[in-house]
Amino acid sequence: MYLFVFKCCANVSLPLINRIGLVVALHPWNTIIVVLLLVSACCVGLIRFEIEKDPLKLWVPPDSKYLETTRYILKHIGVGIRMQNVLIVAPNVLEPRILKRLVRLRNEVIATNGTNSTGSVVQWDDVCIKIPYVANAAVPLKDRRRRAITSNSTTSIFNDDDFADMFGETEKEVETNSDFDPSMDVNPAVYCKFLNSLRKGCYERNILDIWKYDEDWIGRLSLDDVIGYLKNTTHSPISGHEMDYSEMLGGVTKNIFGHITAAKALLMQWPTKVNYSEADSKKTGNLAGTESWVTLDGLAWEDGFLKTMNLLRDQIEDNETKVYFEAAKSFGDISEATMFQDTDKLIIGISVMFIYIQVVLSKFSWVELRISLGSVALLSVGLAFISACGICSILGISYGPVHASLPFLLMGLGVDDLFVMMACWREVKDKNLSIEQRIALMLKHAGASITVTSFTDVIAFLVGAFTILPSLQSFCLYAAVGVFMTYVYALTFLIAFFTLDEYRINARRNGVLPCIVHSEEKTEICCELNLMQKAIDKFYRKFVLTKPGKAIIIMTVIGISGYSLEGLLKLEQKFDKDWFIPKGTYLQDYIHNLKKYFPDSGYDGFVFTGQLNYTESLSKIYSLVEDMEERDHIFYDVKSWIKPFHAFVKKYCRKDFTTEKLSDYEWRFYLSKFLHGPSGGKYQANFRFKSDLKCGEPAPNITMAWIDFQFVQFDRRDIYVPAMHQIEEMIGMKNLTSGDGFSGVWARIFANWITDEVIDVEVIRNILLALLCVMICTFVVIIDIQTCFWIFVCVLLTLVNVCGFMQRWGLTVDLVFCIGLELAAGLCVDYAAHIGHTFLTYSDGDRNKRALDTVNHIAAAVLYGGGSTFLSFSMMAGSEAYTFQTFFKIFFLVIVFGLFHGVVFLPVILSLVGPGPYKSKSMDDVRGDDFGVELQPISANGKETVTRSNITNAQDAIDDCEIVKLST
Helix, strand or coil: CCHHHHHHHHHHHHHHHHHHHHHHHHHHHHHHHHHHHHHHHHHHHHHCCEEEEEEEHHCCCCCCCHHHHHHHHHHHHHHHEEEEEEEEECCHHHHHHHHHHHHHHHHHHHCCEECCCCEEEEEEEHHHHEEEHHHHCCHHHHHHHHHHHHHCCCCCCCCCHHHHHHHHCHHHHHHHHCEEEEEEEHCHEEEEEEEEEEHHECCCCCCHHHHHCCCHHHCCHHHHHHHHHHHCCCCCCCCEEEHHHHEEEEEEEEECCCCCEEEEEEEEEEEEEECCCCHHHHCCCCCCCCCCCHHHHHHHHHHHHHHHHHHHEEEECCCCCCEECCCCCCCHHHHHHHHCCCHHHHHHHHHHHHHHEEEEEECCCCCCCCCHHHHHHHHHHHHHHHHHHHHHCCCHCCCCCHHHHHHHHHHHHHHHHHHHHHEEEEEECCCCHHHHHHHHHHHHHHHHHHHHHHHHHHHHHHHHCCCCCHHHHHHHHHHHHHHHHHHHHHHHHHHHHHHHHHHHHHEECCCCCCCCCCHEEEEEEECCCCHHHHHHHHHHHHHCCCCCHHHHHHHHHHHHHHHHHHHHHHHHHHHCCHHHHCCHHHHHHHHHHHHCCCCCCCCCEEEEEECCCCCHHHHHHHHHHHHHHHHCCCCEECCCCCCHHHHHHHHHHHCCCCCCCHHHHHHHHHHHHCCCCCCHHHHHHHHCCCCCCCCCCCCCCCEEEEEEEEEECCHHHHHHHHHHHHHHHHHCCCCCCCCCEEEEECCHHHHHHHHHHHHHHHHHHHHHHHHHHHHHHHHHHHHCCCCCCHHHHHHHHHHHHHHHHHHHHHCCCCCHHHHHHHHHHHHHHHHHHHHHHHHHHHCCCCCHHHHHHHHHHHHHHHHHHHHHHHHHHHCCCCCCHHHHHHHHHHHHHHHHHHHHHHHHHHHHHHHHCCCCCCECCCCHHHHHHHHHCCCCCCCCCCCCCCCCHHHHHHHHHHCCCCCCCCCC
């Protein structure tokens, strides 16, 4: 069986590459035209090119419950909220002088305008959340009167007779009635008429609301006055709704009675609405896929908000007072800008790579300059990237944000192929052969090495595509197609220009200006240091391949592997979206201070219930909220409508629905009263009904209701993932399945937590599958079990080292790590595969000599290839983007350990226990007449000619060589 597979590969696969090389060399211009036509055909697919901007389609597994819940909620909830925040930090933000300045800040914010894409002006009133201002009806008269007198505002609009008509009581009786609630105690017709006449205003969360944003009033206050108002005010004087102003203060100091006396931070918030039916991620999303649902008007006003705050910050701040802020769009804007602001680094990287190619390939002669060949090598990478985009677009695969690193990857791999070709070209020493024949012989060896490395990379990426993470799947498919097209263009487009460049050299034409023909004297190389080759020969001959050297290398591998294994065992899974925010940005400053002064406040969450039979479910929902409040290690704050509603019904209706079931009419009647009263009016925002909710009428059927809560701050996966599942289990245990049966918990952060939960399993599975497939692919081409085994060992050790040192470098397992390791699995096999395959082609001498001949022949090309890959990713080192920083660290480790194991450790192992060589014929024995081709002299245009009638004979002669020995 082994011999059969060997014959198939030796007599079919490799000769096919040789034949391709011979045909391309004989028809370079035809090949170039065909390749350009192929690229043009691929470009047709760009008509369907689509950049995916929807975060749900990028970062969330398509079959996850979270995605299903999100779509259900978006369909039924209709309108959502986006929050704009300003954080003020000072020694004591409650000082009146600071509050007075903040009034001006607030007034400037609500006066902000934005301009949308249609040119329309968007004002605060257009995007704010509107709520009914029920202050005159919601606040007991005595409280309303006291505030009116204190604030010197307008007095009551009603007299005693008015109150007698409305309440059936005099003003004095109302003042003494502590249980007074107008929604229950006032004639419904009169009350609803009065309530409907009240204006609606924009909702804000701001401590300045206590003084109605009156700068003069605040200016007359003392610090004790401020503290007193903060302690005694429980309802908004403007809206009339219940408010807890202490929640807006951070870094608080309290007296022995638990009352706030000072605070170091003050949070002001402006919620804006988002109509989910109008939100279109294709129009409002960003290229990083980090913008949540928003309308064009919302984005326009948020742009204006950010411009306003940038101006106000300088006006408000002093030596003690600092201003930090964020808009809902801030994270999306900054993450996108950070990810795509490094386009210039790609241009710099291409320039540096071009210079590097010239240093490696060119010699010190005007004729030997490889300007055109180096340019074409980079061009072929660009063509491969464009072709990959076209092909994947035809297949309906969208382009994602992490794909921005793909050009860097392809550039490193494409240049690596050129270096291997050049190393093999310089070993084809028989000058009696035509250029076409020498290129065919070059591909006899180089083609096999390139095929091994390219197809192992393709297989690794295809395996990586079998993932539940959409963005990773898309990237792997793009990378697989890109690497394959790079390989195709290397064997065609690059070889065609390689042939033409050799024609130029033989014609002694200038490498910069081909129209200039040099004399034979001027074509001589002024110097040829070849320092790399000399250093390699000396290093291996004098150290690596000596007995002490081998012992040191093996012990070093064992030591590094042990150290890496310890780090690998400590490697933890962790991801924080704030890592995508660079240091020094206004958003990073805001997040840092928010966590500092509000350390317990975590991510927002919501418990949703759909079209349930609420008369049966009220007690269950109430019990759920009580259970959540008891788990203060998970939930920081729970704001439910169910407990205030329970207190309302129990107080005014003498009913307890936790122990007795309400009738359907009672439930609807009480809920309507509650939502139109002072204690429950603010909870109207927590309900969606099938029809309009009307004062004085029973509430219609509920389509969606929800309870707000916040998680505490979590910093480890083993805490927040169980917390996510615990709230899911708590809801499940309540068996809220009546009606449509929908009930569930949702939080935006769940998208990250779900990915965190499965990412380590995805990494392990994909890496193991990639290793298996890579080894199978390597064996098919190399056809030697022992060599493939040692290549596998090198790859495995490299991955262990990379993971171990990543832990030492402070990195964790996340989506970026997963993508980087997918790339590493395919890339690190390249170095070992080149060495292992070349070792099998040498037959002279013992294992030690064959190992020395191997490194003298191919090690320089492998090192140059590793250098090119490093250069292509080194441009990411200075990037502020977390993605690019992580990629650089991963590839730096892959290149260092991949080269060490492939170029140093593997030759040592092969020199000790390496397999025997392929059956081969020495290159020195290959002569021109072996090809059955009559060699022609060089013509005037510098081309050697080969008669077409002898092409078949030439190929047959090459095939007879089988796997040639490329001697040094």
